[in-house]
Amino acid sequence: MSLLLLLFPFSLIILLYTFYHRLRFNLPPGPRPKPIVGNLYDVKPVRFRCYAEWAQQYGPIISVWFGSILNVVVSNSELAKEVLKEKDQQLADRHRSRSAAKFSRDGQDLIWADYGPHYVKVRKVCTLELFTPKRLEALRPIREDEVSAMVESIYNDSAHPDKVGKSLVMRGYLGAVAFNNITRLAFGKRFMNNEGVIDEQGKEFKAIVANGLKLGASLAMAEHIPWLRWFFPLEEEAFAKHGERRDRLTRAIMDEHTAARLKSGGAKQHFVDALLTLQKQYDLSDDTVIGLLWDMITAGMDTTAISVEWAMAELIKNPRVQQKAQEELDRVIGSERVLTELDFSNLPYLQCVAKEALRLHPPTPLMLPHKANANVKVGGYDIPKGSNVHVNVWAVARDPATWKDPLEFRPERFLEEDVDMKGHDYRLLPFGAGRRVCPGAQLGINLVTSMLGHLLHHFSWSPANGLRPEEIDMSENPGLVTYMKTPVQAIPTPRLPPMLYKRVAVDM
Numbered sequence: 001m002s003l004l005l006l007l008f009p010f011s012l013i014i015l016l017y018t019f020y021h022r023l024r025f026n027l028p029p030g031p032r033p034k035p036i037v038g039n040l041y042d043v044k045p046v047r048f049r050c051y052a053e054w055a056q057q058y059g060p061i062i063s064v065w066f067g068s069i070l071n072v073v074v075s076n077s078e079l080a081k082e083v084l085k086e087k088d089q090q091l092a093d094r095h096r097s098r099s100a101a102k103f104s105r106d107g108q109d110l111i112w113a114d115y116g117p118h119y120v121k122v123r124k125v126c127t128l129e130l131f132t133p134k135r136l137e138a139l140r141p142i143r144e145d146e147v148s149a150m151v152e153s154i155y156n157d158s159a160h161p162d163k164v165g166k167s168l169v170m171r172g173y174l175g176a177v178a179f180n181n182i183t184r185l186a187f188g189k190r191f192m193n194n195e196g197v198i199d200e201q202g203k204e205f206k207a208i209v210a211n212g213l214k215l216g217a218s219l220a221m222a223e224h225i226p227w228l229r230w231f232f233p234l235e236e237e238a239f240a241k242h243g244e245r246r247d248r249l250t251r252a253i254m255d256e257h258t259a260a261r262l263k264s265g266g267a268k269q270h271f272v273d274a275l276l277t278l279q280k281q282y283d284l285s286d287d288t289v290i291g292l293l294w295d296m297i298t299a300g301m302d303t304t305a306i307s308v309e310w311a312m313a314e315l316i317k318n319p320r321v322q323q324k325a326q327e328e329l330d331r332v333i334g335s336e337r338v339l340t341e342l343d344f345s346n347l348p349y350l351q352c353v354a355k356e357a358l359r360l361h362p363p364t365p366l367m368l369p370h371k372a373n374a375n376v377k378v379g380g381y382d383i384p385k386g387s388n389v390h391v392n393v394w395a396v397a398r399d400p401a402t403w404k405d406p407l408e409f410r411p412e413r414f415l416e417e418d419v420d421m422k423g424h425d426y427r428l429l430p431f432g433a434g435r436r437v438c439p440g441a442q443l444g445i446n447l448v449t450s451m452l453g454h455l456l457h458h459f460s461w462s463p464a465n466g467l468r469p470e471e472i473d474m475s476e477n478p479g480l481v482t483y484m485k486t487p488v489q490a491i492p493t494p495r496l497p498p499m500l501y502k503r504v505a506v507d508m
């Protein structure tokens, strides 16, 4: 009873506030919000599917209330263009949950920074220094090393007497490539030895990532209902400890690099070296350098592994496409050498396979939420300052108004019409578009294409024992990034001479 009495004034304020919003603004339509919680309990766990269903009912721009916070979701290419191009500047802030605010020290990094002078500076560092074609090319040997390590371990495991002819769970192999690639690129370290065993620093690294996820998830409800936060004060201590632990590990790695640079007299290409040598020139705080390094891990690790897992599921479901990609690889590469990224331009079908997978299964189907820094109109409706805006790029890329047979996995569609996927064509936006477009898009595409190319050139893939291709579970796991609900399992059959299955290790 006493709690109810306590809650009453809060509820009244929220109700009045929501009413005021609705009367003052011409908001997009959507499911009727309930008092206090809004639509929080109506949203199904796989959010982008739920929003797409609501878009069928209410139209391509909808309002969804998380407590008292308005989320606007757009689901077609015209509105995506309005959000990411015409109104880009007013919609380029970020909504920081309390955990994101803590992790990023209130947006001192790139991902969680609002659009402003700090963001512009850090983004410039990314564009002019970190993700240049020259640096990506210089880091190519790392990518090729890791992809060849993946091939070797799949080959060894598939030849193991206990496993011959049995299916492998692909996620572990893909995750290892993504983990090693991003940690080597960002931190200049391979935490895993040749046997796949992770060293002490690597274990600490993984523990920090896991702890960050746990802390981030623990606040979900209070996140959306500001006054409820009083009853759920942040686990300040847990956050502080997490931050200290992350800083300690990162600083130790930074110190190792500084010492190596002083000894050798030259900087390496890894992001940590680049950032340390540019720190003064760009006036970057230590928090920003650490934040940027961890942004790369957060944004670049799962996304690439997820994309390849979905692509492999589609290729196993569609043997015709798998065979056609292999014919192209055999014609262009042959069976006396392995693929390198330099072959991509001669492998148009392989590139289309990667693109078609990213069309049907973008790993971040709602991108990252943008936030309005001013009152703005989209699709004729008002978006009040402070609202979050999401582009449902999953729904946009399956819209029957723009795509023929949208649900069919048919890479040929991109041979018939070349559609850009790096933010210039609003029908296909796996990397977003506009000023917050993914800075790692080209790196992501190279990695996904290279992993797929190697998997297809070296092996034929069939479904796990007893499963028919059409029975592969293609449903999604809920979350900001979209893993397959059931990890894909498949049987690899080697198709090249044994000497081509050796890892080509590079020390850099």
Ligand code: HEM
Pocket: 110, 111, 112, 182, 295, 296, 297, 299, 300, 301, 303, 304, 307, 362, 363, 364, 367, 368, 369, 430, 431, 432, 433, 435, 436, 437, 438, 439, 440, 441, 443, 444, 445, 448
């Ligand atoms: C297939 C792989 C990838 C996909 C599909 C992807 C997709 C995306 C998307 C949709 C966004 C949000 C854009 C927006 O808010 O409008 C994003 C942001 C970002 N991505 Fe990626 N990404 C991938 C790989 C990578 C890689 C490999 C890196 C770096 C190593 C990376 C670094 C970032 C960063 C730092 C941001 C934040 C940009 C900002 O807020 O300004 N991504 N990515």
